[in-house]
Amino acid sequence: MNNARLETIPANLIRSLPLPPPVALERGLSPAQWGMISFLVSEVALFSTLIVVYLTFRGSDLSGPTPAILSRTLVFCTTFCLIASSVTIHFAVKSLSCGERSAFLRWWTASILLGLVFLAGTAYEWRELIVIHDLTIGRNLFGSTYYTLVGFHALHVTAGVVLMLTVLGLTLNRLVSFSNRAGVALVSWYWHFVDCVWLVVFAVVYLA
Amino acid sequence: MAVVEQEPVLLRAYQFTPEPDSASWSAVLHICVMTVDHKKIGIMYVIMALVFLVIGGIEALLIRFQLLFPRNNLIGPETFNGLFTMHGTTMVFFVGMPILIGIGNYLVPLMIGARDMAFPRLNAFGFWATLFGGLLLYFCFVTGGAPTMGWFAYAPLTEHTFARSAATDFWALGLAVSGFGTLTAGINFIATILAMRAPGMTLRKIPFFVWTMLWTAVLILFAIPPLTVALTMILLDRNLGTHFFDVQNGGSAFLWQHLFWFFGHPEVYILILPVFGMVSEVIPVFSRKVLFGYEFMAAATAAIAFISLGVWAHHMYAVGMSRVVDLYFAAASLVVSIPTGIKLFNWLATMYGGRIILASPMLFAVGFLSMFLIGGLTGIMLAVVPFDLQLTDSYFVVGHFHWVLIGGTLFGTFAGIHYWYPKVTGRMLSERLASWQFWLLYVGFILTFGPMHVAGFLGMPRRIYTYDAGLGWDFWNQVTTIGAIIQVPSYAILVFNLITSLWKGQPAGDNPWHAWTLEWATTSPPPAYNFETIPTVHSRRPLWDLSHPDDPDWKYE
Numbered sequence: 001m002n003n004a005r006l007e008t009i010p011a012n013l014i015r016s017l018p019l020p021p022p023v024a025l026e027r028g029l030s031p032a033q034w035g036m037i038s039f040l041v042s043e044v045a046l047f048s049t050l051i052v053v054y055l056t057f058r059g060s061d062l063s064g065p066t067p068a069i070l071s072r073t074l075v076f077c078t079t080f081c082l083i084a085s086s087v088t089i090h091f092a093v094k095s096l097s098c099g100e101r102s103a104f105l106r107w108w109t110a111s112i113l114l115g116l117v118f119l120a121g122t123a124y125e126w127r128e129l130i131v132i133h134d135l136t137i138g139r140n141l142f143g144s145t146y147y148t149l150v151g152f153h154a155l156h157v158t159a160g161v162v163l164m165l166t167v168l169g170l171t172l173n174r175l176v177s178f179s180n181r182a183g184v185a186l187v188s189w190y191w192h193f194v195d196c197v198w199l200v201v202f203a204v205v206y207l208a
Numbered sequence: 209m210a211v212v213e214q215e216p217v218l219l220r221a222y223q224f225t226p227e228p229d230s231a232s233w234s235a236v237l238h239i240c241v242m243t244v245d246h247k248k249i250g251i252m253y254v255i256m257a258l259v260f261l262v263i264g265g266i267e268a269l270l271i272r273f274q275l276l277f278p279r280n281n282l283i284g285p286e287t288f289n290g291l292f293t294m295h296g297t298t299m300v301f302f303v304g305m306p307i308l309i310g311i312g313n314y315l316v317p318l319m320i321g322a323r324d325m326a327f328p329r330l331n332a333f334g335f336w337a338t339l340f341g342g343l344l345l346y347f348c349f350v351t352g353g354a355p356t357m358g359w360f361a362y363a364p365l366t367e368h369t370f371a372r373s374a375a376t377d378f379w380a381l382g383l384a385v386s387g388f389g390t391l392t393a394g395i396n397f398i399a400t401i402l403a404m405r406a407p408g409m410t411l412r413k414i415p416f417f418v419w420t421m422l423w424t425a426v427l428i429l430f431a432i433p434p435l436t437v438a439l440t441m442i443l444l445d446r447n448l449g450t451h452f453f454d455v456q457n458g459g460s461a462f463l464w465q466h467l468f469w470f471f472g473h474p475e476v477y478i479l480i481l482p483v484f485g486m487v488s489e490v491i492p493v494f495s496r497k498v499l500f501g502y503e504f505m506a507a508a509t510a511a512i513a514f515i516s517l518g519v520w521a522h523h524m525y526a527v528g529m530s531r532v533v534d535l536y537f538a539a540a541s542l543v544v545s546i547p548t549g550i551k552l553f554n555w556l557a558t559m560y561g562g563r564i565i566l567a568s569p570m571l572f573a574v575g576f577l578s579m580f581l582i583g584g585l586t587g588i589m590l591a592v593v594p595f596d597l598q599l600t601d602s603y604f605v606v607g608h609f610h611w612v613l614i615g616g617t618l619f620g621t622f623a624g625i626h627y628w629y630p631k632v633t634g635r636m637l638s639e640r641l642a643s644w645q646f647w648l649l650y651v652g653f654i655l656t657f658g659p660m661h662v663a664g665f666l667g668m669p670r671r672i673y674t675y676d677a678g679l680g681w682d683f684w685n686q687v688t689t690i691g692a693i694i695q696v697p698s699y700a701i702l703v704f705n706l707i708t709s710l711w712k713g714q715p716a717g718d719n720p721w722h723a724w725t726l727e728w729a730t731t732s733p734p735p736a737y738n739f740e741t742i743p744t745v746h747s748r749r750p751l752w753d754l755s756h757p758d759d760p761d762w763k764y765e
Contacts, residue, residue, distance in 0.1 A: 017757045017758055018757075018758075018760060018763060020746040020753075020760065020762055021746070021762070023407050023408035023744055023745075023746070025407065026405075026410070028402070028403060029402070029403060030403055031326035031327070031399040031400065031402075031403040031404055032326075032399070033403075034326070034398055034399040034402045034403050035326060035327060035330075035395050035396070035398070035399040038394065038395045038398040038399065038425070038429055039395050041429050041430075042391055042394070042395070042428075042429040042430070042432065042433050043433070045429065045430050045431075045432075045433040045434060046433035046434070046436065046437060048434075049433065049434040049437040049438070049467065049470075050437055053437070053441070053452070053463065053467075056460065056463055057452075057458070057460070060458055061458065062458065137444070137448050137449070137450055138448060138449030138450055138451070140451070140457075140458070141451050141452075141457075141458050141459070143450075144444070144450035144451050144452055145452075148440075148441070148444065148450070152437075
């Protein structure tokens with residue numbers, strides 16, 4: 001070690017050596033929080049690419065169904081569910097931080113159910129599109145881009161629901177409690193992100 | 209402190225990695241598969257990259273032998289196309305990236321005084337995803353031949369119509385899987401660097417290599433997902449009948465070029481930024497001076513990372529974009545030369561007036577400086593639209609990017625390998641073998657890639673499998689092949705040196721180069737927990753402070 005030299009210095013000299021300034025403790029985000037933030041940044045890049053691809057081909061089809069066939073009523077309802085789930089998961093995390101286990105379980109289950117309603121809505125919508133409008137992923141460019149963009153998002157919702165179900169199972173087995181609130185909060189960050197992405201997708205695909 | 213909170217998790221992670229003392233093959237394999245230690249994972253990344261380097265090198269040699277004579281018929285055109293596709297893909301994705309991520313994996317926690325990366329198990333996952341991505345890529349040979357569309361896989365060559373075997377699917381899958389591994393490594397680096405530094409080590413005091421790894425990780429976050437999307441679109445086109453790149457049905461070949469190069473250009477900075485960091489560690493130590501202009505170097509790194517996200521279409525001038533777009537991308541590409549120039553001059557200023565010791569790491573670092581400068585200058589030439597329109601897709605371009613990737617990335621990486629090998633193994637590399645390796649590589653490299661520029665000027669397009677006599681290309685191609693042959697013993701010497709020094713090398717001790725960063729404070733090789741006590745840091749050169757308590761660095765920073 002390099003401090004060998006330090007030991008050979010006489011004690012009175014050591015006292016005359018300059019003393020380093022005190023080290024201030026850095027208060028910042030935890031590794032897990034930085035990890036989740038960087039993951040979400042990469043997800044932003046992923047969805048931006050998908051949206052750019054969707055917009056590139058928008059209106060370039062010469063045959064087959066166009067975005068005009070999309071039903072807005074259904075999607076307004078499912079979008080509402082997804083936004084509501086963001087609110088409920090916020091309250092779930094808040095009750096866990098206060099140590100209220102039963103309130104957490106209620107809010108958390110509500111978030112999962114709302115997520116499942118959204119997925120069911122997507123499934124119903126796709127069935128209509130395929131059976132009634134004959135819009136498959138290979139039919140035309142609208143089909144290709146629409147199913148890829150909405151499908152990638154639905155995949156993320158599914159992953160979120162699986163994550164939330166895992167947390168629910170662990171909570172019921174008393175493996176998740178107040179002390180795990182930081183990790184549970186990270187799941188909610190992911191879920192909020194997935195909701196935000198949906199708002200953009202919704203605006204681009206259904207409102208534009 | 210975040211580090212302290214991390215410990216129980218790490219302890220639990222280590223419980224799953226029993227490490228028996230016996231060194232039988234099965235025991236070693238067991239350690240490799242089970243380990244979550246950043247040092248072992250780092251070493252595995254580097255070994256994997258060296259194996260793929262040999263594979264990619266053999267592919268390059270076959271290409272060179274085919275081009276040795278006009279109208280040569282050593283390998284057919286189909287095999288030739290497969291070989292340059294696999295050579296490019298292998299070298300970029302399975303040599304360049306893993307070797308840099310591996311070295312970063314080994315060093316970043318040691319340099320910032322942490323006991324491991326932020327997510328050790330994710331780290332292991334990243335390595336295995338990268339390795340299996342590489343194996344998946346090479347599965348394409350099982351389908352009867354490699355994909356033949358080149359490493360940037362321009363559409364519509366990847367469409368089912370033009371590539372009927374599953375080789376292209378393996379290519380896309382391999383890259384997607386390894387890309388996922390790379391992404392997890394990027395996330396891990398950011399979390400580790402931002403939240404696990406030793407007490408007192410503010411971002412202004414981290415070793416410079418850690419700065420460059422941080423920006424590399426940021427580039428990974430922005431560059432890899434678009435590639436993943438684009439590869440998914442290839443797979444969907446080929447397997448589910450979508451029309452993204454299917455030009456007969458309204459798809460766009462142009463879109464693929466945008467998506468690929470939006471990944472591809474940041475990718476070249478992913479391949480060079482960590483090398484800038486390694487050279488910035490080596491040059492001060494072997495000049496016995498502090499790094500000149502640390503703050504400016506850090507800002508230049510950030511500037512390069514930002515600008516590199518907005519220059520991708522300079523690969524696409526020949527497509528025929530609008531003049532405004534061409535002008536923007538030319539200007540943006542030229543702007544990159546400013547922060548890069550700052551770096552080069554700062555390295556020179558670090559050496560200026562220093563007591564330069566030309567040990568093997570410094571030898572490679574100086575080789576890097578000279579060669580990367582030339583590669584950078586041809587890059588500036590190619591950023592100019594009219595010049596590029598003349599020489600696009602010619603051997604000049606091939607010469608340029610090999611000059612940057614070998615003269616830059618590889619020379620710098622070898623500087624790093626020679627510098628940190630004593631830390632990793634506890635033994636010194638043979639200096640005699642290292643200088644043989646350096647000079648053979650230096651001469652072989654210039655002979656290989658210098659003539660490519662000339663052949664490019666004489667009009668030789670890249671990726672042709674043969675050429676007619678009398679075009680003036682014969683001589684330059686023969687020199688190139690001879691250069692490639694001269695490089696072969698250089699790599700052999702490296703491997704020989706790396707292996708035999710494990711037991712024949714001089715014992716290194718903790719700090720053989722009298723360096724100043726934290727990784728040299730612990731033993732060589734470091735214990736599994738890196739540091740017995742987490743050190744407290746007051747300056748950029750903690751070991752200098754320790755050995756010069758009467759004149760510490762923190763008084764001046």
